[in-house]
Amino acid sequence: MVLDQALYQRTVLPSGLAVVTEPMDHVRTASLGVWVPAGSRYESEDRVGVSHFIEHALFKGSRTRSALQIAQAMDALGGHLNAFTDKEHTCYYLRVLSEHLDAAMAVLADMLLHPAFEPQALERERQVILEEISMYEDSPEDLVHDLFAATLWPGHPLGWPIAGSQTSVAALRREDLRDFMEARYRPDGSIVAAAGRLEHGRIVEIVERTLGAWNGRLAPAPVAPPAPRRAVAFRSKEIEQVHLCLGVPALPQAHPDRYALAVLDTALGGGMSSRLFQEIREERGLAYSITSYHAAYLDCGAFVVYAATSPATSREVVRLTLAELARARQGLPAEEIGRAKESLKGSLMLDLETPESRMGKLARSEQYFGRQLTLDEILAAVEAVRPEDVRRVAEELFAAARITLVAIGPFDQHPGLADALEEAVRTHGDA
Numbered sequence: 001m002v003l004d005q006a007l008y009q010r011t012v013l014p015s016g017l018a019v020v021t022e023p024m025d026h027v028r029t030a031s032l033g034v035w036v037p038a039g040s041r042y043e044s045e046d047r048v049g050v051s052h053f054i055e056h057a058l059f060k061g062s063r064t065r066s067a068l069q070i071a072q073a074m075d076a077l078g079g080h081l082n083a084f085t086d087k088e089h090t091c092y093y094l095r096v097l098s099e100h101l102d103a104a105m106a107v108l109a110d111m112l113l114h115p116a117f118e119p120q121a122l123e124r125e126r127q128v129i130l131e132e133i134s135m136y137e138d139s140p141e142d143l144v145h146d147l148f149a150a151t152l153w154p155g156h157p158l159g160w161p162i163a164g165s166q167t168s169v170a171a172l173r174r175e176d177l178r179d180f181m182e183a184r185y186r187p188d189g190s191i192v193a194a195a196g197r198l199e200h201g202r203i204v205e206i207v208e209r210t211l212g213a214w215n216g217r218l219a220p221a222p223v224a225p226p227a228p229r230r231a232v233a234f235r236s237k238e239i240e241q242v243h244l245c246l247g248v249p250a251l252p253q254a255h256p257d258r259y260a261l262a263v264l265d266t267a268l269g270g271g272m273s274s275r276l277f278q279e280i281r282e283e284r285g286l287a288y289s290i291t292s293y294h295a296a297y298l299d300c301g302a303f304v305v306y307a308a309t310s311p312a313t314s315r316e317v318v319r320l321t322l323a324e325l326a327r328a329r330q331g332l333p334a335e336e337i338g339r340a341k342e343s344l345k346g347s348l349m350l351d352l353e354t355p356e357s358r359m360g361k362l363a364r365s366e367q368y369f370g371r372q373l374t375l376d377e378i379l380a381a382v383e384a385v386r387p388e389d390v391r392r393v394a395e396e397l398f399a400a401a402r403i404t405l406v407a408i409g410p411f412d413q414h415p416g417l418a419d420a421l422e423e424a425v426r427t428h429g430d431a
Helices: 050-060 067-076 098-113 119-137 140-152 166-171 174-184 200-211 258-269 275-283 311-329 334-351 355-369 375-383 387-397 417-430
Strands: 002-005 008-012 018-023 029-036 080-085 090-097 191-196 232-236 242-250 287-296 301-309 404-409
Touching: 008 200, 018 200, 018 355, 029 098, 029 355, 050 067, 050 080, 050 090, 050 098, 050 119, 050 174, 067 080, 067 098, 080 098, 090 098, 090 355, 098 200, 119 140, 119 166, 119 174, 140 232, 140 242, 140 301, 140 404, 191 200, 191 355, 232 417, 242 287, 242 311, 242 387, 242 417, 258 275, 258 287, 258 301, 258 311, 258 334, 258 375, 258 387, 275 287, 275 301, 275 311, 287 311, 301 311, 311 387, 311 404, 311 417, 334 375, 334 387, 404 417
Parallel strands: 018 191, 232 404
Antiparallel strands: 002 008, 008 018, 029 090, 029 191, 080 090, 242 301, 242 404, 287 301
C-alpha cells in the first residue's frame, strides 16, 4: 500500500513496518531513523531503564561487527550514527551523503537485528549508564523535570526516569534486555522515517533489503493514562540556586486544542518577549532562566514552567508565576496573541530546515496521527487560533486546584523555605 500526500510518501511492508519519506532536493544528505515503540512508558517496575540500556547496548557490537567496527564503518562514510530513548519510543538515526544510504543502513540494521549482548561489554556499558545517572543527579536543572513527572504521575511509568535509577540499572540482566526486545522491537509497531535527498522507492528497497528479515508481532502492552495529583515536593541539595517546576496536567499529542496551547505557551514563556521572561527576569531581575513548555504523550500531557532563582527570591518567583497563570485565565490581548502566533510559526519553519528535523516530524506525525501533517496545515491551524480559544484553554488548565510544584535547592541550609513555597501555592489556591 502506497499513499501520496503532497511530497510525503508512505509504504507499509508485509511485516507491518511503515516507511515514510520526504524529499529535500536542495540538500546533499539524507537523515533516516528507525523508531521503535520501546520507551520507559512500556517498562515494568522491576525493569525501569531497560529501554535506555538496550539503546546503549546495541552500539556495543553485533554478531558480525564489534563496537569499533561499527564506528569505523560510519566514519568511513563520513556519516553520523546515534540514538535516543524517550518516554514512548527509541530512535536509531543516521545522517550521511545520500549515495551512502545503502552502506549506512546495512550497519544500522545489523545493530538492530543481530545485537551481540556480549556479557563483558554489557557490564562495561552498565557502568557507563550508572555514571550517566550520577551526572544527571548532579544537574538539578535537568533532575527537577524528572521530579516533577514523578510527583504529578506517582507510580505511573510516565513518572519514571528514562535512564532508570542506580538500583534498577544495577539489577537488569542480559535476559531482561532480550525479553524486552522480543516484546517491543517488532516491525508492525515501528517506523522508518527518512528525509533529505532521496527517492521513496529507493528507500523502500533499502529497507526491504536490510530489514526484510525483521518479523514478529508487537506484544500488547497495558497502556493506561496516569491519574495526576496535585502535590508539592522538595529535594534538598547543597547548591546555590533553587530549581523549580510549577505546572499542571495538560493535553495529549493529538488533542484538538494543541495549537491554542502552543500559542499560550509561546506567549507565557516561549521567548524573550514572553510574559514570564519580561516580568520575572527583565522587570524584576529575579531569575536568569525562566521558560515554559508542553510535554505531550499519547493520552496525557503536562504544561510546565521552569525557573532557576536564589533561595531568597524563590517564593516571589512562585507567586509571580502563579499570578501570570491566573491572568492568562482572564484572557490575553489580541495583539499579544498575534505576536505569539507569528513567533510560533517562525520557530516551526526554522526548526524544520534540516533533514534530521524533517525526519523526526515524519515519524511523530505517523506515530501520533496516523498520517502526515503538512507544514502548511500546521501553520494554518496556528493562524486560526482565536483569543477566545487561548482563554478557554488557560481557564481549563490553570485552575488553582490543578497546580503542582516541585523544587530542588539548598532547603537544609534554609529552614522554612520549603514551607514558604508550599504556602505560596496554597495561598494561590485559596485566592
